[in-house]
Amino acid sequence: MSRLTAKALIATALVPLLAAPAAAQDYGNFDGYTLRVKLIGGAQYEPLYAEISKWEEMTGAKVEILSRKNHFELDREIKQDIAARTLDWCVGSNHTSFAPQYGNIYADLNELIDADTLADFVPLVLEHSTVDGRLVQLPRHSDVSNLFYIKSLFEDDDNKAAFKAEYGYDLAPPETWAQVSDQAKFFANPPDFYGTQYVGKDEAVVGRFYELLVAEGGQLFNDEWEPAFNSEAGVRALDWFVDLYNANAVPRGVPNYLWDDTGLGFASGTVALNLDWAGWSAFFNDPENSKVAGDVGLVRAPKGSSGKRTGWSGSHSFSITETCDNKEAAASFVTFLTDHDRQMIEASSGLLPTRTQVWEDAKANFAAEGRDFMVEVFDTFSASMSEDAFTPPLIPEWIEVSNEIWPRIQAAMLGDMSSQEALDAAAREALLIMEDAGYR
């Protein structure tokens, strides 16, 4: 019997064991009830929704999906519902970065879902899902970024010798952001090849700046909720981006990049180092989509000068409206969508689970299937989810403040302002927002 067959047999044998706890779970009986929901749509989110019919069979309820849009459109729709006072639905997709904006339209799940169920989730992720002491969302899957790199570049002897000669230390996958900067400049050969890249607009670049700010020992707001990101640490963090831009170590177009651009850029084989989300792992290692497949290395996100690693994190989640006419059914539904078996489905495509057990079981499955890279991915990301992950401040003003920061970050990159001027200008606007919102 070949090793692969043996692995497959073990994997098959494990399935009934893994399925056992879920089969025992009672999701209640809601015969004749129609649960109205608004869910996030998109290729990577849809496979889970194929499972909804199972919940319908178990409970006798029907699920009516009122909308299935990307998160930004869903966000608009929910805000319109709040404005028009038409929150006549029960369950909505949510996200840890978006949740604080919605005030108290969502119910506290500590009161609706039993403590035993909640105890199975990663504690830090539940903490991130809590706003003002209320658990307003049940996390579905999480995300955090780690550093992908092209392995062969680091194994090449000529590169090693040349790097050592130029920078005085050995070429190895980077441990700090200062090393990333050195290596990015070393590998860059524009316009054919770049050292690294980053997203450059919208909340995306503010998130990246924010995590580096934290890793540099700074903070976004001080204890009085006054903007504090225009500190020395803030300038160091922003300088990191500006310096790489000026050195041509990143593509000239980065101020306009979002996640698709960085993901496709790394997969095109023209970028040496790329900090990116777990969701891209399988894509980067898939020969059909990626020129670097089989040559992808992964290390935990590097540290800033304070010794802390970057770890901007967020979770997709489900929330239940306060106006829901059957919160029990809604709680049963969101518990079902985030239960062990459902998370195993999402994890098999590389999405990061929020249940402690699923991390282990998904990893065992990858090992049994011989997908060693995915085992490495889950090892690396589980370490950063439990040790490094942090969210932006969970306040309603986060998105609005970030909309004041990103144009100034871009202005600094493009040389319109110095890093200090850019951050000072952003801090002035952010202060106005915080004052308007009654923080001072």
Add this chain to the structure above:
Amino acid sequence: MLRYLRTRQAKLTPILLLSPALLTMLFVVALPLLFSLYTSLTPYRLTRPESIETFIGLRNYIRLFSDSGFWSAFGRTILFLAIALNVEFLLGLGIALLINRITWGQRTLRTIMMFPMMFSPILVGFQFKFIFNDNIGILNNALQSLGITDQAIPWLVDGKLAMFSIIFAEVWMSTSVFAILLLAGLFAMPRDPLEAAKVDGCNAWQVFRHITLPFIMPFAFIAMTIRSLDVARAYDIVSVMTGGGPAGRTELLWTLIARTGYENSRMGQANAMAYISTILSIAFTYFFFTKLVAARRYMGGAE
């Protein structure tokens, strides 16, 4: 008495007959407009519905008058509009004249010409975003392979190039509006003046300048009016391609308004911006209608 009633009835009849239309206009157009005008006088936030009850007078407008970001976007929108309309007009005119000359396959060409208009602006935005991508985009790769440049040209980052790129996408999508309307004008043109001009010995340029062009100008002004309203509200393409950035270099009125209204939830302030921006649309519409009337009068031989 009877006569009085009858005259009164006769006077009321048109109003009665018009009332369904008037009521529809009132509910569909006037009331929403009045409501949004009112919200522009409040600190209305989508996520705090009760904020609509706070009246703050002209505070939103006063803030805007000292907001340099808003006025830059306002000026940039006028520039965007002026360039896009002129380029679309010239290209549309050229295409219409060329298609008007061919005798075989004209219908097929007319249909093909409409293709860009059939795409959703969001798709057009994504298409051009990837064409203009500096690292993996087709355009830079083509230019580098052909040896025209060895640089990665930052199409969507450099201030001027970024404006050029979004205007290019806008023009690509909508030039056919001009072409179709101008073609309709050319089809409707009587042959007699053209033949008379030829008999009188006019050359091709003189015929075009003094007969064809004046005849199709009313059509051009109608197209410009429609397109000026469209372009002044340009949002999807810009939002996808540059999001108004980098550093606000391609920020137009509606990318700013949408961000303020939806992402920042400040609908009151966004409505104030939108009201000021309608001045722009009204000004352009008035300008083009004046031109249209003048062009018609010219055709009627009054001048």
